[in-house]
Amino acid sequence: MATLPQLTDATLTLENRIAVLTLNRHDLRNALTGSNLIDDIVSTAEWVNTCEDVSVLVITGAGSAFSAGGNIRDMAERGGDFAGTPAECAERYRRGIQRIPLAMQAIEVPVIAAVNGPAIGAGFDLANMADVRIAAESAKFGETFLNLGIIPGDGGAWFMQRLIGYQRAFELTLTGRIVDAEEAKDLGIVVDVVPNDDLMTTTMTMAERMANQPPKATRLTKRLMKMAQRMELKDFLDLCACFQGMSHNEPEHMDAVNRMLEAMSRK
Known part of the structure; x- marks a missing residue:
């Protein structure tokens, strides 16, 4: 705790x-x-x-x-x-x-x-x-x-x-x-x-x-929301690419994907 x-x-x-x-x-x-x-x-x-x-x-x-x-x-x-x-x-x-x-x-x-x-x-x-x-x-x-x-x-x-x-x-x-x-x-x-x-x-x-959202992606998303207020689009997209690369390599991403697939299979 x-x-x-x-x-x-x-x-x-x-x-x-x-x-x-x-x-x-x-x-x-x-x-x-x-x-x-x-x-x-x-x-x-x-x-x-x-x-x-x-x-x-x-x-x-x-x-x-x-x-x-x-x-x-x-x-x-x-x-x-x-x-x-x-x-x-x-x-x-x-x-x-x-x-x-x-x-x-x-x-x-x-x-x-x-x-x-x-x-x-x-x-x-x-x-x-x-x-x-x-x-x-x-x-x-x-x-x-x-x-x-x-x-x-x-x-x-x-x-x-x-x-x-x-x-x-x-x-x-x-x-x-x-x-x-x-x-x-x-x-x-x-x-x-x-x-x-x-x-x-x-x-x-x-x-x-x-x-309940994946915690690391949540923090990165808030950072993006704040930085979008003061960045040019091209620079912002470059930052999004970097953050997305980090997110795709976090275990929480695959956990969320697997939960989504399980939910879809039950429908």
Whole structure:
């Protein structure tokens, strides 16, 4: 059995190749700053990449919120991550919350965000860093940085426009308005909206289907999906050829082929 990393403000489980990371600071509405959640998320991301027993990572929140993003009390007091001169504050961002997008972008397995409640500011951005989002009916989403007189300092402007396009991302970011789960689905932010009590069941059903795929090919496929966003077609096809050559020589490939042949013979 794999050894799980020691986390402070989140819980982590691993069963049937599915890791579930639960942000567990309900008292702070799972704010990412003013807690240890940044370290917990980064540690989990790094662990996933080195643990061959993981095929899917699910991220959700404990309590009524997915994540409130930044700790507004710290902002009001100019404390914590928001203290100091412009240069000092910028360095805290680099050494603090900006570690999350870099870690999330590097995760090699599929990541599903089960958005159990409001995902606001950096919490919204965290959800957008996942590969797929499923929302409970109570979920709300808001790129609310401008409402506080600040910018999306955690990379949110980079992620959201790749998810829903520049125009829609621009409108949400520049108005700072909050959208409910159904509008989020219409915008393409989430793939599905389900009753609150069904959120984890629905999420785990999707996670199980992904986790049942051959694990090495799954990691290579996710890498291809990410790299396709920034490569020219010819270069991308060359990479596909290399990855396919690797896949054809993995035992899991022949195992999958034999299962398919057995299934066909029973029809």
